[in-house]
Amino acid sequence: MAGSSHSLFGATASRLITILVAISILAFANVVVLVTPRVYFAIARDDVFLPSLANIHPRYRTPARAINGVVFADWIFFGLGAASLFVLRRRQATAPFLTPLNPWLPGFFVLAAAAAVLSAVIAYPLQSSLGTAVLAIGAVVYYFRN
Numbered sequence: 842m843a844g845s846s847h848s849l850f851g852a853t854a855s856r857l858i859t860i861l862v863a864i865s866i867l868a869f870a871n872v873v874v875l876v877t878p879r880v881y882f883a884i885a886r887d888d889v890f891l892p893s894l895a896n897i898h899p900r901y902r903t904p905a906r907a908i909n910g911v912v913f914a915d916w917i918f919f920g921l922g923a924a925s926l927f928v929l930r931r932r933q934a935t936a937p938f939l940t941p942l943n944p945w946l947p948g949f950f951v952l953a954a955a956a957a958v959l960s961a962v963i964a965y966p967l968q969s970s971l972g973t974a975v976l977a978i979g980a981v982v983y984y985f986r987n
Contacts (some may be wrong), residue, residue: 878907920954
């Protein structure tokens with residue numbers, strides 16, 4: 842694996858990078874589940890965002906609608922990120938890294954992400970439609986700004 846961290850810096854650096862990546866993934870999960878939905882909750886509670894995101898779940902005492910909105914959008918992008926592996930593999934004759942159980946594992950992940958999004962659409966059609974509209978508006982703004 843020419844160009845890998847193992848061949849450039851040795852086994853110890855390779856393990857350290859792996860640990861740092863794992864910590865980064867856990868930190869991101871923390872942001873997704875704990876921080877971002879609560880930001881939406883707070884700005885909705887201050888009457889400057891969608892009012893329904895200020896609702897608290899009666900049993901769990903969490904901003905469930907805000908969490909659902911964030912998770913809905915995240916799973917769209919998680920699935921697209923995994924699907925991009927298929928495009929990248931097709932474009933490169935030799936891959937700089939190996940994906941375990943390729944193409945089955947990324948394919949399964951894409952299907953799981955699609956199932957999560959579909960489940961949200963079925964369970965929360967109005968919120969999912971609003972989330973999709975916000976993503977679409979963001980894509981249009983991005984397109985015209987770049």
